[in-house]
Amino acid sequence: MNIFPDPLLDEAKGLIEDYRRRGWRIVTAESCTGGLIAGCLSEIPGASDVLEGGFVTYSNAAKNQHLGVPRETIQRVGAVSAKVAEAMAVGALTKGDADVAVSATGIAGPGGGSADKPVGLVFLGAARRGGQARHERHVFAGDRTAIRLAAMAAAFALLRRISDQED
Amino acid sequence: MNIFPDPLLDEAKGLIEDYRRRGWRIVTAESCTGGLIAGCLSEIPGASDVLEGGFVTYSNAAKNQHLGVPRETIQRVGAVSAKVAEAMAVGALTKGDADVAVSATGIAGPGGGSADKPVGLVFLGAARRGGQARHERHVFAGDRTAIRLAAMAAAFALLRRISDQED
Numbered sequence: 001m002n003i004f005p006d007p008l009l010d011e012a013k014g015l016i017e018d019y020r021r022r023g024w025r026i027v028t029a030e031s032c033t034g035g036l037i038a039g040c041l042s043e044i045p046g047a048s049d050v051l052e053g054g055f056v057t058y059s060n061a062a063k064n065q066h067l068g069v070p071r072e073t074i075q076r077v078g079a080v081s082a083k084v085a086e087a088m089a090v091g092a093l094t095k096g097d098a099d100v101a102v103s104a105t106g107i108a109g110p111g112g113g114s115a116d117k118p119v120g121l122v123f124l125g126a127a128r129r130g131g132q133a134r135h136e137r138h139v140f141a142g143d144r145t146a147i148r149l150a151a152m153a154a155a156f157a158l159l160r161r162i163s164d165q166e167d
Numbered sequence: 168m169n170i171f172p173d174p175l176l177d178e179a180k181g182l183i184e185d186y187r188r189r190g191w192r193i194v195t196a197e198s199c200t201g202g203l204i205a206g207c208l209s210e211i212p213g214a215s216d217v218l219e220g221g222f223v224t225y226s227n228a229a230k231n232q233h234l235g236v237p238r239e240t241i242q243r244v245g246a247v248s249a250k251v252a253e254a255m256a257v258g259a260l261t262k263g264d265a266d267v268a269v270s271a272t273g274i275a276g277p278g279g280g281s282a283d284k285p286v287g288l289v290f291l292g293a294a295r296r297g298g299q300a301r302h303e304r305h306v307f308a309g310d311r312t313a314i315r316l317a318a319m320a321a322a323f324a325l326l327r328r329i330s331d332q333e334d
Contacts, residue, residue, distance in 0.1 A: 001312060001313070002312065003170060003171065003203070003312060003315075003316070004170065025226075027229075028202070028223065030202070033206070033209075034202075034205050034206050034208070034209025034210070034214070034218070035195070035197070035201075035202030035203065035204070035205035035206035035209065035221055035223065036170070036202065036203075036206040036209075037202070038201050038202035038223040038225070039200070039201050039202035039203040039206045039223075041201070042200075042201025042202065042203075042223075042225060043201070043311070043312065043315075045276070045277055045278065045311060046278070047201070047225070048225055048226065051201070051223075051225045051226075052225060052226050052228070052229055053222065053223045053224045053225045053226060053229030053233060054202055054222075054223035054225075055220065055221075055222060055223070055233070056195065056202065056205040056206075056209075056218075056220045056221035056222070056223070057220045058205070058209060058214070058215055058218045058219060058220045058221075059192075059215065059218075059219050059220060061219070061263065061264055062194075062219055062220030062263055065262060065263045065264070066220060066222070066233075066262060066263065095232060095233060096228065096229055096232045096233065097228055097232070109212070110212055111212065111213070144210070144212060145168060145169065145170060145210065146168070148170075148210075149170070
């Protein structure tokens, strides 16, 4: 049996192979996805060649304590924001030896949404060692599980583009 | 659709309710499960009341850098060991505000097994703030996914027993 849908597993497998070929290691920094990005990457046998590890920073305190995201930033712009997504990715890189970090912070629902920040809003962040951080803003449809799966797929696509830009 | 099998989701839901009632917060420290324990707990709406966050320490370097597991311990007894499972749980507690930590380190396969440490061998660790660390040794059957799902179920059962012992 599979835990994750086949398209996600196929993409995870491709990423592991691609990053292994480049000799790049990945670290994750997950809020709304709660560990699923790392959990799916690590479904692939041999993922340990590429997946350094990850952080599940579900609470705001954990975002600060585990990843060094400034409390003032979280208070000023909110945990679900471009700035926090980028800070999570940068923080994850500084805590270890990985080459590329990917992060996700969003509102998976069903509660917690507002007119300004609706359920389904997800910011992804990414950073390469020695490079600039970047972010993406998404609004995904569906229930909590669908939103989390969509955020995983978008994170994999972001990791893929970071690799493709190297060519 | 569900990501995880219903029995695991039901157990995760029960744990979130039970720990919420006690006012206890959980942190995870995952190696072989790669984020799936946190990923399943966070499938439950309102998990943020209980799940502080987690660490995916897939590499030995991450076990040391993220959780403070001594490199000498890993070298002496191996990453898949009772001592490292306990040290991962204790390390996760020291890095934040959670009340209970649960950890998993094992050999999910298909590679990496030996006569001494076969595929399916998983050590779980747990610690309560102010209490002693504990561990469990399991040998699970099946493929990589089955071993990881079994490790998740055992981790949930361990969290359940820690709560039940309070009564």
